[in-house]
Amino acid sequence: VRSPVTIVDVANRAGVAISSVSAALNGRPGVSQSTRQRILDTAQSIGWVPSVRARSLSSKRAFAVGLVVRRPSEVMESDPFFAAFIGGIGSVLEDSGQALLLQLVSDPKRIVETYRQLALERRVDGVFLADIEGDDPRIPLLTQLQLPTVAIDADPERRSFPTVGQDDSAGNRSLMQHLIGLGHRRIAHVSGSPEFVHSRRRANVWRSAMDAAALPPGSLFVGDFTSAGGARAAAELMTRDERPTAVVCSNDLTAIGFIARAKDLGFRVPHDVSVTGHDDISAGMFTRPHLTTITADPHAIGEAATRILLDMIDGKAVEDVAIAPAELIVRESTAPPAPQL
Amino acid sequence: VRSPVTIVDVANRAGVAISSVSAALNGRPGVSQSTRQRILDTAQSIGWVPSVRARSLSSKRAFAVGLVVRRPSEVMESDPFFAAFIGGIGSVLEDSGQALLLQLVSDPKRIVETYRQLALERRVDGVFLADIEGDDPRIPLLTQLQLPTVAIDADPERRSFPTVGQDDSAGNRSLMQHLIGLGHRRIAHVSGSPEFVHSRRRANVWRSAMDAAALPPGSLFVGDFTSAGGARAAAELMTRDERPTAVVCSNDLTAIGFIARAKDLGFRVPHDVSVTGHDDISAGMFTRPHLTTITADPHAIGEAATRILLDMIDGKAVEDVAIAPAELIVRESTAPPAPQL
DNA sequence: CTGAAAGCGCTTACAG
DNA sequence: CTGAAAGCGCTTACAG
Numbered sequence: 089v090r091s092p093v094t095i096v097d098v099a100n101r102a103g104v105a106i107s108s109v110s111a112a113l114n115g116r117p118g119v120s121q122s123t124r125q126r127i128l129d130t131a132q133s134i135g136w137v138p139s140v141r142a143r144s145l146s147s148k149r150a151f152a153v154g155l156v157v158r159r160p161s162e163v164m165e166s167d168p169f170f171a172a173f174i175g176g177i178g179s180v181l182e183d184s185g186q187a188l189l190l191q192l193v194s195d196p197k198r199i200v201e202t203y204r205q206l207a208l209e210r211r212v213d214g215v216f217l218a219d220i221e222g223d224d225p226r227i228p229l230l231t232q233l234q235l236p237t238v239a240i241d242a243d244p245e246r247r248s249f250p251t252v253g254q255d256d257s258a259g260n261r262s263l264m265q266h267l268i269g270l271g272h273r274r275i276a277h278v279s280g281s282p283e284f285v286h287s288r289r290r291a292n293v294w295r296s297a298m299d300a301a302a303l304p305p306g307s308l309f310v311g312d313f314t315s316a317g318g319a320r321a322a323a324e325l326m327t328r329d330e331r332p333t334a335v336v337c338s339n340d341l342t343a344i345g346f347i348a349r350a351k352d353l354g355f356r357v358p359h360d361v362s363v364t365g366h367d368d369i370s371a372g373m374f375t376r377p378h379l380t381t382i383t384a385d386p387h388a389i390g391e392a393a394t395r396i397l398l399d400m401i402d403g404k405a406v407e408d409v410a411i412a413p414a415e416l417i418v419r420e421s422t423a424p425p426a427p428q429l
Numbered sequence: 430v431r432s433p434v435t436i437v438d439v440a441n442r443a444g445v446a447i448s449s450v451s452a453a454l455n456g457r458p459g460v461s462q463s464t465r466q467r468i469l470d471t472a473q474s475i476g477w478v479p480s481v482r483a484r485s486l487s488s489k490r491a492f493a494v495g496l497v498v499r500r501p502s503e504v505m506e507s508d509p510f511f512a513a514f515i516g517g518i519g520s521v522l523e524d525s526g527q528a529l530l531l532q533l534v535s536d537p538k539r540i541v542e543t544y545r546q547l548a549l550e551r552r553v554d555g556v557f558l559a560d561i562e563g564d565d566p567r568i569p570l571l572t573q574l575q576l577p578t579v580a581i582d583a584d585p586e587r588r589s590f591p592t593v594g595q596d597d598s599a600g601n602r603s604l605m606q607h608l609i610g611l612g613h614r615r616i617a618h619v620s621g622s623p624e625f626v627h628s629r630r631r632a633n634v635w636r637s638a639m640d641a642a643a644l645p646p647g648s649l650f651v652g653d654f655t656s657a658g659g660a661r662a663a664a665e666l667m668t669r670d671e672r673p674t675a676v677v678c679s680n681d682l683t684a685i686g687f688i689a690r691a692k693d694l695g696f697r698v699p700h701d702v703s704v705t706g707h708d709d710i711s712a713g714m715f716t717r718p719h720l721t722t723i724t725a726d727p728h729a730i731g732e733a734a735t736r737i738l739l740d741m742i743d744g745k746a747v748e749d750v751a752i753a754p755a756e757l758i759v760r761e762s763t764a765p766p767a768p769q770l
Numbered sequence: 771c772t773g774a775a776a777g778c779g780c781t782t783a784c785a786g
Numbered sequence: 787c788t789g790a791a792a793g794c795g796c797t798t799a800c801a802g
Contacts, residue, residue, distance in 0.1 A: 094796085104772075105774075106773090106795090106796080107773065107774085108772065108773075110797060110798085117771090118772075123771085137546065139550065141482060141794080141796085142486055142796035144482040144796090145482040145777095145778045145796070146798075148797095171512050175533065178531070187530050187531075187532060188530070190530075191523075192529075209480065210482050315711055315714075319715070348716070351717060370657070374660070376689060376692060435778095448789065449787090451781060452788095458787090461787060464788090482780085483780035483781085486780070486793095486794045487793075487794050488782090489781095
């Protein structure tokens with residue numbers, strides 16, 4: 089890049105010391121209003137943009153935040169959640185002078201190492217902690233590193249960092265009541281990847297709702313948040329003797345895969361089996377029948393998480409943020425069970 | 430972050446000069462094999478990771494590459510293309526010591542400014558140039574800045590940077606032949622966002638194939654790569670007097686939206702209207718009927734583009750890369766037109 | 771309010 | 787093969 093313009097050039101051109109240029113740039117006191125303006129004008133006119141490298145080294149800030157994503161991301165590459173979350177981050181970062189450093193990791197075992205590297209290299213001022221697992225090794229690491237961290241959707245009980253989450257337990261309970269109210273008694277669940285705490289939480293809601301309604305335990309199929317997983321679940325669950333009359337899927341993609349395969353097997357949705365999703369992705373509106381689902385707002389989560397993270401980096405006190413709770417949206421993929429033969 | 434360990438500590442601990450530590454770290458000549466090993470061991474044992482800030486400032490490299498994405502990204506947030514492209518970038522970057530700096534921009538007018546800022550701040554060593562427009566202002570800017578740039582899917586005729594692309598013209602022509610061969614004479618096109626060169630290219634293939642077959646010009650509906658756009662297209666095109674018997678959609682999302690709305694309007698696919706997509710996203714397999722489409726490999730494009738970019742940054746000579754051409758995949762959403770009444 | 775100087779943690783010629 | 791020194795372009799006390 090051709091831009092040998094430095095702070096020295098600006099200082100010379102404006103006839104001041106470089107410390108004055110720095111003060112003017114950073115809005116620090118120590119320069120008169122008129123001098124400040126003259127410096128800024130000079131900088132503008134000779135096209136000076138301060139070098140982030142130099143600023144980072146001397147100011148001990150990276151002017152960047154980090155997001156580490158595990159990659160074998162057939163999930164990531166088809167799940168709109170990821171892109172929307174990043175969209176939320178970006179919209180807050182855009183006017184902050186900070187940038188997003190995105191690191192993809194293919195081997196899950198190397199995730200911790202990647203976080204450590206990012207911190208020790210001093211590439212970022214803070215990080216997002218998403219897809220938290222049961223006994224997540226990143227938590228002690230980041231605590232020890234003292235790196236500003238904001239957790240996404242962490243478990244309320246034992247959380248180590250400020251957290252942004254969208255409560256979906258009420259929505260999930262409403263969903264179960266909706267299904268039970270329609271008369272369903274055999275309600276299966278296709279879970280998400282079991283290592284994530286949010287997968288377990290949703291499974292728990294399903295289980296306890298069945299309990300509370302005095303229904304026999306339903307079948308659990310361990311899915312992976314993909315349509316392919318949903319299709320496998322349909323192949324498995326719908327060919328059993330006692331097949332479910334309703335299936336609660338971990339996300340919309342799973343539900344779409346389930347419905348497609350169930351149809352192929354000759355079942356009608358919702359006549360033969362009710363199916364529900366989670367996330368309310370736009371694809372759910374272009375599925376027939378329209379998907380009964382629960383809302384999610386990854387964009388808002390990304391925004392809130394970024395605001396908190398920037399505040400933490402600025403040394404401000406921060407509090408957890410709860411996004412407006414997820415809501416049940418009843419559409420056409422759920423109906424009363426067909427009369428038993 | 431608590432890590433006051435610097436190169437000086439390593440040098441002291443190992444009993445050598447810091448220049449030797451630097452040489453050992455960077456694999457430069459000037460240290461004996463035994464000394465090199467001792468230094469590396471020492472660094473490891475006291476947990477030293479070199480500061481990227483300091484390395485950047487003195488070595489004049491950012492150790493990062495940049496991707497700028499325009500954001501009003503209902504598109505970005507639902508189009509798997511974006512995530513897969515990033516996935517490809519990340520998989521190459523992962524073991525390179527480089528990172529990806531992702532910048533989102535909401536106001537399209539500020540895109541150029543963002544590239545300029547990224548370069549002048551010296552945040553990145555190179556950038557990706559995607560979604561190229563007809564008379565793209567980023568091209569002269571990046572040329573002037575002399576910032577290593579790799580273009581994605583640029584126009585062959587007038588390209589200013591090494592380019593990675595996947596040729597889909599043969600696939601598109603096969604698609605048109607497939608449709609014409611089935612007997613279709615009124616073939617409409619739902620285009621992508623018209624500002625992108627690849628949108629125009631596809632429209633041209635459609636138009637010239639109609640011409641070549643001596644068919645009357647078909648209807649063009651200007652879409653936007655979204656399912657909602659596809660639905661609007663269906664509402665418009667399928668309610669005309671002379672409605673098309675086949676519709677070529679700019680991407681799978683558009684096709685999915687088109688099919689959904691067409692069904693709502695009482696049309697059967699493919700009996701009443703054949704519909705095709707582009708990209709072969711996984712959702713196309715969970716649509717009924719399965720989508721006839723053209724493949725795309727954004728992951729491979731991301732990988733190749735990143736390899737080229739890293740080579741350019743290293744000062745190596747690079748050549749354009751052509752990903753294996755896109756192919757037609759005939760599934761169930763296309764069939765001969767219904768007999769005219 | 772302004773300016774000279776040290777320092778951030780590395781890399782890179784350049785002497786030994 | 788090894789080491790002392792300058793320099794990358796800023797920020798930050800600290801004197802004037």
